[in-house]
Amino acid sequence: xxxxxxxxxxxxxxxxxxxxxxxxxxxxxxxxxxxxxxxxxxxxxxxxxxxxxxxxxxxxxxxxxxxxxxxxxxxxxxxxxxxxxxxxxxxxxxxxxxxxxxxxxxxxxxxxxxxxxxxxxxxxxxxxxxxxxxxxxxxxxxxxxxxxxxxxxxxxxxxxxxxxxxxxxxxxxxxxxxxxxxxxxxxxxxxxxxxxxxxxxxxxxxxxxxxxxxxxxxxxxxxxxxxxxxxxxxxxxxxxxxxxxx
Numbered sequence: 501x502x503x504x505x506x507x508x509x510x511x512x513x514x515x516x517x518x519x520x521x522x523x524x525x526x527x528x529x530x531x532x533x534x535x536x537x538x539x540x541x542x543x544x545x546x547x548x549x550x551x552x553x554x555x556x557x558x559x560x561x562x563x564x565x566x567x568x569x570x571x572x573x574x575x576x577x578x579x580x581x582x583x584x585x586x587x588x589x590x591x592x593x594x595x596x597x598x599x600x601x602x603x604x605x606x607x608x609x610x611x612x613x614x615x616x617x618x619x620x621x622x623x624x625x626x627x628x629x630x631x632x633x634x635x636x637x638x639x640x641x642x643x644x645x646x647x648x649x650x651x652x653x654x655x656x657x658x659x660x661x662x663x664x665x666x667x668x669x670x671x672x673x674x675x676x677x678x679x680x681x682x683x684x685x686x687x688x689x690x691x692x693x694x695x696x697x698x699x700x701x702x703x704x705x706x707x708x709x710x711x712x713x714x715x716x717x718x719x720x721x722x723x724x725x726x727x728x729x730x731x732x733x734x735x736x737x738x739x740x741x742x743x744x745x746x
Contacts, residue, residue: 501565501566501567501599502565502566502567502568502569502570502596503563503564503565503596503597503598503599503601504563504564504565504566504570504594504595504596504597505561505562505563505594505595505597505601505603506545506561506562506563506564506591506592506593506594506595507559507560507561507591507592507593507594508527508531508557508559508560508561508562508589508590508591508592509557509558509559509560509589509590509592510527510556510557510560510587510588510589510590511556511588511629512527512551512552512553512554512555512556512557512736512737513554513556513588513628513737514588515527515530515553515554516553517550517551517552517553517554517555518547518549518550518551518560519547519550520532525587527547527551527557527560527589528545528547528562530584530587530589531545531562531584531589532544532545534580534583534584535564535580537583538579538580538583539566539568540568541566541567541568543564543565543566544564544565545562545563545564546562546563546564546602546603546604547560547561547562547603547604548560548561548562548603548604548607548610548741548744549604549607549610549692549693549741549744551739551741552695552696552699552736552739553736554628554735554736554737554739555736555737555739555740555741556629556737556739556740556741557740557741557742558613558740558741558742558743559592559741559742559743559744560741560744561603561607561744561746562603563597563601563602563603565599570594570596573593573594576594577591577592577593577594603744606746607691607692607744607745607746608691608745608746609673609689609690609691609744609745610689610690610691610692610693610741610743610744610745611687611688611689611741611742611743611744611745612687612688612689612693612698612739612740612741612742613685613686613687613688613739613740613742614631614685614686614687614688614698614699614702614734614738614739614740615629615630615631615683615684615685615738615740616630616631616632616633616637616683616684616685616686616702616706616738617630617631617632617633617682617683617684618633618634618636618637618682618683618684619632619634619682620634628737629737629738630683630737630738631702631734631735631737631738633706633710635710636710637684637706637709637710638708638709638710638711639677639679639684639709641708641709641715642677642705642706642708642709643677644715645704645705645708645715645718646675646676646677646686646705647675648715648718648719648722649672649675649701649722650672650673650674650675651671651672652669652670652671653669653670653672653722654668654669654725655668655669655670655694655697656668656725656726656727657700657704657721657722657723657724657725657726657727657729657730658694658696658697658700658701658704658722658730659694659695659696659697659700659727660694660695660696660700660727661727662695663694663695663696664695665692665694665695668694668725670690670691670692670693670694670697671690671691672688672689672690673689673690673691674687674688674689675687675688675689675701677705686702686705687742688701696733698739699733699734699735699736699739700730700731700733700734702733702734702738702739703730703731703732703733703734704718704721704722704730704731705718706731706734707731712731713731
């Protein structure tokens with residue numbers, strides 16, 4: 501058996517998420533169908549993480565095992581992308597790996613970006629690709645809130661009730677907030693994240709930025725370890741899995 505890693509880009513708007521589900525088409529299912537048909541064997545694709553419905557990816561990492569040795573990678577990528585073209589999914593690269601490689605378990609860091617467009621006018625080009633917030637946000641205080649999140653903490657406040665992670669303790673290596681005109685980008689880097697953690701943190705930072713919370717309110721909610729203290733999570737369509745580091 502051969503093990504291959506693929507880097508995948510997708511627009512998550514019309515998918516039920518990465519993971520195969522009964523209630524609609526997932527990215528994983530779309531990939532498995534095309535790969536199985538092309539390689540003429542049952543293919544199972546394992547992703548680095550389970551992005552939720554509506555979440556996008558610039559560089560989702562995944563792997564699959566096959567009896568077939570892929571000789572020409574360019575022909576393979578072009579062929580698979582041809583069959584994928586009815587879905588907003590594209591394989592960017594493929595690489596042969598050792599049989600020990602696992603897209604999820606071998607990952608050392610994951611980077612997510614969240615995009616906000618902060619203006620009064622409605623979105624056209626970036627509709628379903630960024631969170632449109634009309635009220636002006638104070639990025640300086642949001643950065644102070646982001647600093648509180650860095651390091652190793654109990655992130656229960658930002659954890660979905662359906663989260664299956666064994667522990668709420670996570671280490672946020674980086675939290676960066678960049679602003680360019682009316683575009684705000686929030687960048688989060690960690691080995692792993694709880695379900696809805698990033699969107700919950702962004703929603704709480706938004707409360708801080710628009711003045712619904714002060715810094716003490718934000719800190720109190722975070723340290724409460726109580727999900728009911730969390731601000732409403734940011735919508736899925738502003739979130740992108742940007743990079744997986746091995």
